[in-house]
Amino acid sequence: MKPLKIFILLLFIVLIAGFVSFNFFKDALDPQSSVSIVEDSSRKIPLTKNxxxxxxxxxxxxxxxxxxYSLDSTELNSExxxxxxxxxxxxxxxxxxxxxxxxxxxxxxxxxxxxxxxxxxxxxxxxxxxxxxxxxxxxxxxxxxxxxxxxxxxxxxxxxxxxxxxxxxxxxxxxxxxxxxxxxxxxxxxxxxxxxxxxxxxxxxxxxxxxxxxxxxxxxxxxxxxxxxxxxxxxxxxxxxxxxxxxxxxxxxxxxxxxxxxxxxxxxxxxxxxxxxxxxxxxxxxxxxxxxxxxxxxxxxxxxxxxxxxxxxxxxxxxxxxxxxxxxxxxxxxxxxxxxxxxxxxxxxxxxxxxxxxxxxxxxxxxxxxxxxxxxxxxxxxxxxxxxxxxxxxxxxxxxxxxxxxxxxxxxxxxxxxxxxxxxxxxIYETEAGAYLFPEIAFDGAVSIKQNEKGTTTVFCYIYKWPDNDTLQIPTIPNELNVSDATLLGDDKSLKIEGNKVYIGQNPNQIVPVVALELNGVLKD
Incomplete structure (x- = not known):
């Protein structure tokens, strides 16, 4: 078959398919087929105008x-x-x-x-x-x-x-x-x-x-x-x-x-x-x-x-x-x-x-x-x-x-x-992202940090699942800083620290317990 005839045939098929598709979708999109409310019903509160x-x-x-400011603006104003x-x-x-x-x-x-x-x-x-x-x-x-x-x-x-x-x-x-x-x-x-x-x-x-x-x-x-x-x-x-x-x-x-x-x-x-x-x-x-x-x-x-x-x-x-x-x-x-x-x-x-x-x-x-x-x-x-x-x-x-x-x-x-x-x-408030400084943590939870005015850093560990043996694995800390103290929020008593572990005791029955680790310096990127 010659290319021109093929083109005409394909065009005819497209036009027929288009006509069928249009009418099908037009019927499918008819709002009256799905809307149960009646458009002409009287309103309790008539609009002042349409x-x-x-x-x-x-x-x-x-x-x-x-x-x-200009109606002809093409660039965003900056600060x-x-x-x-x-x-x-x-x-x-x-x-x-x-x-x-x-x-x-x-x-x-x-x-x-x-x-x-x-x-x-x-x-x-x-x-x-x-x-x-x-x-x-x-x-x-x-x-x-x-x-x-x-x-x-x-x-x-x-x-x-x-x-x-x-x-x-x-x-x-x-x-x-x-x-x-x-x-x-x-x-x-x-x-x-x-x-x-x-x-x-x-x-x-x-x-x-x-x-x-x-x-x-x-x-x-x-x-x-x-x-x-x-x-x-x-x-x-x-x-x-x-x-x-x-x-x-x-x-x-x-x-x-x-x-x-x-x-x-x-x-x-x-x-x-x-x-x-x-x-x-x-x-x-x-x-x-x-x-x-x-x-x-x-x-x-x-x-x-x-x-x-x-x-x-x-x-x-x-x-x-x-x-x-x-x-x-x-x-x-x-x-x-x-x-x-x-x-x-x-x-x-x-x-x-x-x-x-x-x-x-x-x-x-x-x-x-x-x-x-x-x-x-x-x-x-x-x-x-x-x-x-x-x-x-x-x-x-x-x-x-x-x-x-x-x-x-x-x-x-x-x-x-x-x-x-x-x-x-x-x-929660005035904290910074901890996930990028601590990309890998050995417990099921998340970490945020807060820089303190006294030149120290607090690392907050949100615990989603209480760890086995009631022990929290301390994340690897950048800048060669050390954990000087650890507490469970809601309890001022210091927790026992040994090496890279904190003994956090029994689950305090909080929805999401938070352990605060005090570092002896400013945590830098």
Missing amino acids: PISSYNPPKQNWKRLSPD SEIEFNKRMQWWRDAKFGMFIHWGLYSGAEIHPWAMVGRYTEHSDTSQGITAKAYEQYLDLFTAENYNPQLWAQLAKTAGMKYVVLTTKHHEGFNLWDSKFSDFDVANTPKGKDVVAPLAEAVRAEGLKFGTYYSVMDWHHPEFGEPVERWGWFRGAFQYSFQFRGSDPEVTGRMPNPEIYRDYLMAQITELVDNYNPDIIWFDVDRDPGWSVKDGVIAHNYLRSISPNVIIDDRLTKTRMVKEDPLFMEGKRNGSDYQTFEQQAGRNKNLRYQDWEGCMTMNDSWHYDSEDTNWKSTKEIIEILTSTMSRGGNYLLNVSPNGKGELPPENISRLKEIGDWMKVNSAS
Whole structure:
């Protein structure tokens, strides 16, 4: 067969396959086939205007020009290493924080990604919920038993030093009364801002407050990739426009990312003006609808209006280059710290990086009464100390329901962590990573260090499994230093030291016992 005929035949096959595929996926993606709620049902609380058409703030609502800010920015504004270290010091010392996932998904008790077809942590489908249908969940966010003082007190009791609240997740719903959207808490039964009371309560406990804000927004009509990508391959995109406010079949046009960027800038201005967050924890900048330039503009603008705010690595697409050798050598590429989700650093060498591992207490970020796979308090403390031993912070999630109630398992574990902290908190704060100075330890546990003002060093050994013969093998100590004293935290009595062994006695019945080794000098790299 001649090449031209072969080409024509192949082209014909592709076109036929495309037509069949398009219609198949179009049917599979039909939200009516999977969504049980009825889109036309009357709302208990009518919106003042249709959220899908109530966005698009003009630029003058957020733009604050400064000498180092420009809409044409292509490079991230930088600061000196001294300035950076000063700004990051409280965060490095803090070690432990509380993450709070709270949104419409909490009242509906559905997965935060249900709009695009994920209904549990372990299943994905091609059937999601349209932006219009999703609005009916506004009625389920009552927050009638919301007690921000309790949440803040529990964070402090557990030894946490900062709290981060999801002020807007991927669903696009705002926990504050935004000037730029009606898809917010003002149109729920609660009817008013829930961010401010928590910020006030957290700071009253002496803790830092952060706001999570999703770059990705499945409800906003202008969020999406501004190119014509429709055709036979549409069904291959699991997270399709089909369920977003930006679906061209709903809006009749392609989305405009510049309008969405203006919306995002206006909202982060509101967050800064209203709550002056110590951290802004951005999420999911990897979508094609958000460009590197968008991230650079937003980063530089945020730095200009809040110079001391700490920003994670999910705004400027820096997560896309985590394997870059520059990152591993300590070059920040615009973000203040790296984030790892459900994994504490993924066992990488992060010695020269500021980083944070965020994790759930069970398998779910959101409230899910059927998810009973709770981590034990021992597991949580082991994750905390293992994370610290490699130089990271640990952000532990809690998941209130739509009424504002924390699950009993969240509360009990936070209190039990607090009991452990009463004895062992000296081994947590203002410590440094020990895993790189002590790469091999002969016990099941982890190690951190603290340099003391008197010119000595304390090595904290977190024991996950009590060693045989009640004897702790002392790790090989660099710099020819010696162990001058050893104690079990919670007991001031010195332990017997012989050579490279410490006789630690019987298991004191602590969840994770900590042995402190005092070295007779400064431990250097």
